[in-house]
Amino acid sequence: MLLDTFASSEAVVADLQPAEPVFCFLPAELRAAARRFVAFPGRVLYAVKCNPHPFVLETLYREGITDFDVASLDEIKLIGGLFEKSAGQFFNNPAKTRPAIRVGSEEHGIRFYTADCTEEVEKILDEACLDDDLIVAVRLATAAKDARYTLTTKFGAPPDEAVRIVQMIKARGIKAGVSFHVGSQCLNPKSFSTAISLSGKVMRKAGVPISVLNVGGGFPAPYPGDRLPDISAYFANVMQGRRDIDLPPSCMLLCEPGRSLVATAGRVIVQVVVRRDRAIFLNDGVFGTLQELVSPLERRPVRVIRPSGPVSDRLMEFKIFGPTCDSNDVLGAPFLLPADTREGDWIEVDMMGAYSLSMRTRFNGFHTDRIVAVAS
């Protein structure tokens, strides 16, 4: 997909003078992130939910990431429409509708599913084609204390239950796998080896051959304020974990990153609608692309772009509100901006590639839909 391309954020502002938020893709960042995952010791699936824009999907595909973790019929159709059967689709949402399983299997050839209860396994076996390449992985609940976003409060079977489900899948003549998600923006690589060790215990106790270990997403983005080891430390931990449990070479290893592939590959240029003392009202907010910034822990690099002249060197903290008439439309952490920031200034919010476009709403008539590429 071709996007209008600009040399810099300054050029976007100069050319478009945008009164609406503009989402900018940074193709070079996206390609670099994809290349970092070449070192992962298994197959890399991109978690579509993180940023499903065709520009992302097509760029990753060209970089060799041709497998996708999908969660809904819409995502399945999106991938099918873009790549037909040349892309791998893995239906890893543990709670799927029957029509989505049926259409995914019959029309898109999906052979890999995830479940965290026997009821979901039965549903998959009712609806999917039962050829011998069908694989159902059991999502295991793991500790997520080092992650910004915990997923185990919603998904994952406790170890004993996971053992039972794996045995049930095998007893029905289907290939079984184990999967987990250590939580999004996981700040400690050891979370992966700990979760792999728990998966090893489940595999041993189940006592049946396991065809797949899926270590999920959770690989972090280098947001300001987060002290992170390099991504290679995460891959090293996965390799160590795999060695420790003596995973047989016949067992396929998967990961399904979202955030760490796309976070640095997108930014949003927003405009100041009104300044009220130390509060700034922007034209985008938590019902738009800034949804994740509702958390006081979420920081992003920000800077003012003012084509008409210089900005003050003195910085101060501003409380940031979004444009809707809803008092929840407020960011959790202040922005540090020039003291003379005023109506009409543009603000570049960097590192917004993940969970931004995919989470925007049309609430109150505000919807960010101007999408461009920035070459620098």
Ligand SMILES: Cc1ncc(COP(=O)(O)O)c(C=O)c1O
């Ligand atoms: C099943 C599944 N896989 C992968 C991901 C991607 O996670 P992340 O963006 O933290 O890499 C998620 C995110 O919630 C998920 O639910």
